[in-house]
Amino acid sequence: MSTPAIHITVLGSGTSSGVPTIGCTCAVCSSTDPRDKRLRPSILLQYEGHNVVIDTTPDFRQQVLRAGISHLDAILYTHAHADHILGLDDVRPFNFRQRESIPVYGTTDTLAALQRVFCYAFDEKIESMVPKLDLRRMDETPFELFGVEFAPIRLEHGKGTVYGFKFGAAAYLTDHSEIPEKSLTQLQELDVLFLDALRYKPHPTHSTVENSLKVVERLKPRRAFFTHICHDLPHQATNASLPENVRLCYDGMKLEFEI
Ligand SMILES: [Zn+2]
Ligand SMILES: [Zn+2]
Ligand SMILES: [Zn+2]
Numbered sequence: 001m002s003t004p005a006i007h008i009t010v011l012g013s014g015t016s017s018g019v020p021t022i023g024c025t026c027a028v029c030s031s032t033d034p035r036d037k038r039l040r041p042s043i044l045l046q047y048e049g050h051n052v053v054i055d056t057t058p059d060f061r062q063q064v065l066r067a068g069i070s071h072l073d074a075i076l077y078t079h080a081h082a083d084h085i086l087g088l089d090d091v092r093p094f095n096f097r098q099r100e101s102i103p104v105y106g107t108t109d110t111l112a113a114l115q116r117v118f119c120y121a122f123d124e125k126i127e128s129m130v131p132k133l134d135l136r137r138m139d140e141t142p143f144e145l146f147g148v149e150f151a152p153i154r155l156e157h158g159k160g161t162v163y164g165f166k167f168g169a170a171a172y173l174t175d176h177s178e179i180p181e182k183s184l185t186q187l188q189e190l191d192v193l194f195l196d197a198l199r200y201k202p203h204p205t206h207s208t209v210e211n212s213l214k215v216v217e218r219l220k221p222r223r224a225f226f227t228h229i230c231h232d233l234p235h236q237a238t239n240a241s242l243p244e245n246v247r248l249c250y251d252g253m254k255l256e257f258e259i
Contacts, residue, residue, distance in 0.1 A: 004147065006168060007046040007256050008192070011053070011063035013249035014038025015198055015206075015230040016083035018059070028231040035235035035250035039063060040083045041174050041228045043194070045167070047259070050146045054078060054165060054172055060087020066252070071098055074145055077106035078174055079162040080113030088118055091131050101134040105143070105150075107163065111135050138163075148259060153183045158205030168259035170194075174228050177205050179215060190221035191257045194249070197226035199233060209233070209242075216246055225249045 012018075019038040020029035028036050040057030044064075050073045057063065064072070072094040078084055091102055106114065114135070115122050121131045142151040153164040155176035164173035164183075170192035173179065179187075187193065195215060198206035206228065207215075216224045226242075227249040239248050 004047045004259050005256055006148070006170065006259055007254065008170070009044040009046070009067055010225075010227070010249045010251060010253040011042040011044050011067060012039035012057055012059055013227045013229055013251055013253070014040055015228050016040065016081070017230075019229070019231045021231050024231060026231055028234050031234065033235055035248075037251060038229055039251055042084075043172055044069065047148060048146060050074075052076065052145065055084040055174075056087040056091070057083055058086040061090040063087075064090075072102055074103045074105065076145075076150065076165055077104065077110045077114075078164065078172075079157065079160065080106070080110045080117070081175065084175070085114060085117065088114065088133075089121075089131055091133075092129055095132040096129070101132040103134045103136055103145075105136050105138045105145075107139065107152075107161075108137055109161075111137060151186060153179075153186055155179055155183060160205070166190075168257065170257055175205070176207055177203070184215075184219065187219050187221075190219065191223065192255065193219065193221035193224045194227055195224060196228045197233075197248075198228055199230045201232065209238070213243070213246065216243070221245075223247075223255075225253075225255075 039059035042055045042057045045052045051069050052074045054076045120126050140152050142149050151166040155162045155164050156178040157175045162175045172194040174196050176196050195212040196207040197209045197212040200209050224246045
């Protein structure tokens with residue numbers, strides 16, 4: 001069997017408030033470089049004709065329109081913070097076109113949060129057009145999705161727990177302050193590694209440029225991409241200061257790798 005290629009599109013590379021940030025006139029928020037415009041954090045994976053998104057941000061509608069996709073096969077959730085889930089209602093046009101529920105993967109806690117926030121989607125008395133979702137509980141056991149294995153990777157996000165995903169030789173680790181030792185052992189010999197790098201200044205629930213560079217040094221992926229970026233990091237100047245194999249993500253960035 002030939003190994004499939006996975007195409008990744010960065011749908012959003014920004015932190016929870018997005019960049020530009022409402023009301024801010026700093027150099028990055030007023031930059032004309034399109035790579036300094038960051039929607040909320042999410043990626044699209046495309047392989048063998050399937051479209052899978054990790055998280056549905058408040059910008060989900062705009063992100064899928066921009067990516068030009070007309071069907072959606074599954075959603076994987078890292079955690080239930082607002083910047084990662086609030087676009088979920090906008091899967092309705094996919095439901096309508098596909099005439100079926102969309103598989104949604106998350107932990108017990110994440111799925112419970114979705115059922116609270118989007119309670120109307122799970123209320124059988126409501127007959128109007130609501131998102132149709134097929135909730136699939138995940139734990140730390142790897143699962144298969146359209147022929148590719150996804151391994152949930154446990155991360156610490158301040159006092160909370162978040163899951164990154166490893167698929168083939170790539171891993172997407174957003175929203176973390178710490179990667180537990182056991183998870184680090186699962187991240188060897190990667191081609192592509194996405195890491196949270198909010199800014200330079202320390203933050204209680206997010207990694208920094210300095211800290212994520214240490215992770216890159218330890219894990220030695222072939223390529224690393226920083227995401228969940230706030231308005232402290234101008235794209236071009238920050239990239240120029242990073243090692244050759246480490247780049248800031250930008251919205252619309254595409255890459256490809258063999259599984
Ligand atoms: Zn976040
Ligand atoms: Zn700003
Ligand atoms: Zn978060």
